[in-house]
Amino acid sequence: MKESIERAKKYITEKVEITPEIGLILGSGLGFVADDIENAVLLEYTEIPDFPHSTAPGHEGKLVFGKLKGKNVVALKGRFHLYEGWNPETIKFVIYVLKSLGVKKLLITNAAGAINKSYNPGEIIIVKDLINFQFKNPLKGQNLEEYGPRFPDMSSAVDLEWASKLKEKVRKLREGVYIAVLGPSYETPAEIKAFRKLGADLVGMSTVPEVIVANHCGIKCLVLSCVTNMAAGVLETPLSHQEVMEVAKKVKEEFSKIVFHALEVL
Ligand SMILES: O=P(O)(O)O[C@H]1O[C@H](CO)[C@@H](O)[C@H]1O
Numbered sequence: 001m002k003e004s005i006e007r008a009k010k011y012i013t014e015k016v017e018i019t020p021e022i023g024l025i026l027g028s029g030l031g032f033v034a035d036d037i038e039n040a041v042l043l044e045y046t047e048i049p050d051f052p053h054s055t056a057p058g059h060e061g062k063l064v065f066g067k068l069k070g071k072n073v074v075a076l077k078g079r080f081h082l083y084e085g086w087n088p089e090t091i092k093f094v095i096y097v098l099k100s101l102g103v104k105k106l107l108i109t110n111a112a113g114a115i116n117k118s119y120n121p122g123e124i125i126i127v128k129d130l131i132n133f134q135f136k137n138p139l140k141g142q143n144l145e146e147y148g149p150r151f152p153d154m155s156s157a158v159d160l161e162w163a164s165k166l167k168e169k170v171r172k173l174r175e176g177v178y179i180a181v182l183g184p185s186y187e188t189p190a191e192i193k194a195f196r197k198l199g200a201d202l203v204g205m206s207t208v209p210e211v212i213v214a215n216h217c218g219i220k221c222l223v224l225s226c227v228t229n230m231a232a233g234v235l236e237t238p239l240s241h242q243e244v245m246e247v248a249k250k251v252k253e254e255f256s257k258i259v260f261h262a263l264e265v266l
């Protein structure tokens with residue numbers, strides 16, 4: 001893995017001058033955030049040695065480097081989900097590449113279903129904690145001690161200080177617990193009822209592996225979920241990825257504004 005990280009890093013640093021401080025992982029239909037990056041330099045995932053490629057709809061597969069709200073950033077316009085068939089270690093590799101490029105903080109975004117019935121489609125929620133219902137861990141296998149410990153602590157997996165600074169600025173933001181499933185099928189109503197009993201407010205098929213690796217290698221994370229739909233069984237309508245992407249598109253301005261605030265409070 002070390003050689004692959006070095007190869008990817010070498011390719012990227014030869015093409016891009018800036019050192020990104022903040023990484024942004026953009027969820028389904030949320031890639032528009034990268035369109036506001038100034039002096040953008042774009043790299044296709046497919047051109048970077050050993051880098052995985054995006055296969056999920058609504059995930060373009062580009063790294064975008066540049067300035068956002070005065071900060072040097074790199075945005076991942078497209079993430080890697082386990083349901084695509086990627087090995088969990090692929091996610092470790094991607095986060096390690098970000099770390100090797102200089103990323104200190106990660107703003108992770110996702111589209112999620114609302115288990116909490118008081119949430120509304122289009123609402124943006126700060127994730128305060130996570131449940132790994134994927135039962136896979138990206139840190140399995142040989143540990144690279146120079147990146148982080150074998151047994152990382154997960155008692156504050158997200159950066160609550162960053163979250164509270166954002167909440168001070170955007171008072172209406174509510175918080176919730178995100179549960180990650182493997183997917184790609186959406187949940188049954190019985191699963192959603194069970195997840196509610198477990199204490200989950202939001203459900204999706206991503207984010208948790210990214211947070212685990214980031215936490216392990218000392219990158220602080222803020223997670224923002226865009227509620228794109230009420231989870232299965234809450235309403236009578238069936239779920240579709242089409243709807244997920246449409247709702248994400250509708251909240252474009254509001255979502256971008258909150259991301260800008262999240263960068264400004266740093
Ligand atoms: O988590 P992101 O990538 O935002 O996408 C969410 O939306 C897709 C399902 O509609 C799944 O990929 C789920 O994880």
Ligand SMILES: Nc1nc2[nH]cnc2c(=O)[nH]1
Pocket residue numbers: 111112113114181183185186187203204205228229230231232239244
């Ligand atoms: N698993 C899951 N992922 C989602 N992504 C967006 N909405 C949902 C949902 O309801 N369930």
